[in-house]
Amino acid sequence: MITKEELSVWILSGIDNALFAINERMNEPEVVPEPIVDYRARVYPEDRTKYWYIDRRQVESCNWRNDIVDKGRFQDGNYFTSCNEPRVELEWRALNTQILNTIATLNKEDNDWVADFSDDEQEKWYLCYNDGNSDFGYTNCHSLRSHNKNMYFSTNVKEKLLTLYTEEEFKFWILKEKI
Amino acid sequence: MKQFTKEELCELIFTGIDNALVVINQRMNEPEVIDHKALVYPKKGTEYWYLTSCDVQTDCWDNDSMDETRYDIGNHYATEEEAKLQYDWQLLNVRILNTIASLNKGDNNWVVDWKDGRLNKYTIGLDRDTDTLVAGVYNSAQYWNNNHYLSFMGKEKLLTLYTKEQFKFWLTKERA
Numbered sequence: 001m002i003t004k005e006e007l008s009v010w011i012l013s014g015i016d017n018a019l020f021a022i023n024e025r026m027n028e029p030e031v032v033p034e035p036i037v038d039y040r041a042r043v044y045p046e047d048r049t050k051y052w053y054i055d056r057r058q059v060e061s062c063n064w065r066n067d068i069v070d071k072g073r074f075q076d077g078n079y080f081t082s083c084n085e086p087r088v089e090l091e092w093r094a095l096n097t098q099i100l101n102t103i104a105t106l107n108k109e110d111n112d113w114v115a116d117f118s119d120d121e122q123e124k125w126y127l128c129y130n131d132g133n134s135d136f137g138y139t140n141c142h143s144l145r146s147h148n149k150n151m152y153f154s155t156n157v158k159e160k161l162l163t164l165y166t167e168e169e170f171k172f173w174i175l176k177e178k179i
Numbered sequence: 180m181k182q183f184t185k186e187e188l189c190e191l192i193f194t195g196i197d198n199a200l201v202v203i204n205q206r207m208n209e210p211e212v213i214d215h216k217a218l219v220y221p222k223k224g225t226e227y228w229y230l231t232s233c234d235v236q237t238d239c240w241d242n243d244s245m246d247e248t249r250y251d252i253g254n255h256y257a258t259e260e261e262a263k264l265q266y267d268w269q270l271l272n273v274r275i276l277n278t279i280a281s282l283n284k285g286d287n288n289w290v291v292d293w294k295d296g297r298l299n300k301y302t303i304g305l306d307r308d309t310d311t312l313v314a315g316v317y318n319s320a321q322y323w324n325n326n327h328y329l330s331f332m333g334k335e336k337l338l339t340l341y342t343k344e345q346f347k348f349w350l351t352k353e354r355a
Contacts, residue, residue, distance in 0.1 A: 072233040077273040093252040146304040176324040
C-alpha cells in the first residue's frame with residue numbers, strides 16, 4: 001500500500017516539475033512569425049500622391065485618385081514619381097525605335113538575316129556595355145538568351161551598326177541612364 | 180539685237196540636252212545611299228494598332244502628327260496580335276521589375292554597383308541548349324538597365340515567384 005505521505009511527496013514533486021516547466025516556457029523569448037511578404041503584389045501610391053505620366057509625347061502630372069485610369073497607368077509602367085523620369089523614358093523610346101529599325105534594316109540588307117536560336121552555328125550579336133573598362137561593344141550570344149529577337153544582328157551588321165550612332169546613344173539605349 | 184539662226188538654236192538646245200544626259204547618267208550610276216537611321220513611315224491609309232492605358236486601339240495612317248508621334252516612340256504595330264503581345268508583355272514587365280525592386284529592398288536595400296567588380300549581380304536568362312532558366316552572374320558587362328539586376332538572395336527568390344513560361348515571355352517577348 002502507498003502511504004498518504006508517499007502520495008503527497010509524489011504529487012508535490014509533480015507540481016514542482018510542472019511549475020518549473022511553466023516558468024521556463026514563460027521566460028522563453030516570444031517567437032514572432034516573420035511577416036509574409038507578397039513580392040508580386042502591386043503597391044499602389046497613397047491617395048493624392050502627385051505622379052507624372054506620358055500622354056502621347058507630352059509629360060503630364062496629376063494626383064493619385066486610385067481610379068481605373070491611375071491603376072491602368074501604374075500597371076503598364078506609365079507611372080513616374082518625378083518629372084524627369086518620363087522625359088528620359090520618352091527620349092529612350094524614340095532612340096529605341098530608331099535603333100531597332102536600324103537593326104531590322106541592316107539585317108534585311110544582309111540577305112534577310114534572322115536570329116535563329118535553334119541554329120547553334122549561327123553567330124548572333126547584341127550590344128553591351130562593360131563598366132569595368134568603360135568599354136562598349138557587342139557580344140556573341142553563345143548559349144544564354146536574354147533579349148528579344150529584334151535586338152540581335154548578324155556578323156556583317158555589327159561593324160556597320162557601331163558607326164551609325166554615338167557611344168553615348170548606345171549607352172543610353174542599354175542603360176537608360178543619362179550620362 | 181542679232182537674231183539666232185535655226186542652226187544656232189538647235190546647237191544650244193542639243194548641248195543643253197547632252198549636258199543634262201551626262202548628269203542624269205552619272206546620278207543613275209551612283210550607288211544608292213541608304214539612310215539606315217531613317218524611320219520609314221507606313222503608306223497613307225494603312226491600318227495600324229497602338230496601346231492606350233488600358234487596351235489596344237486601331238487607327239488609320241493619315242500622316243498626321245498623332246500617327247508620327249506614336250510611330251516615333253514605338254507605339255505602332257502592324258497587326259492587332261503584335262499590339263496585344265506588347266500589351267501583355269508590358270504588364271508582365273512592370274510586374275517583374277516591381278518584384279525585383281521589392282526583393283532588392285527586402286535584402287537590406289541591395290543596390291547594384293557597377294564600380295564594385297567583386298559584387299555579384301544576377302539577372303535571369305534562358306539557356307538555349309537546355310531550355311532552362313538560369314540566373315546569370317555579371318560583374319562588369321551590362322546588358323540591361325539597373326532595375327533588372329538582383330542580389331544572390333533576390334534571384335533565388337525571384338525564380339520561385341513566376342512560372343518558367345512567364346520568364347520566357349518576359350525575356351523573349353514570344354509566346355510559347
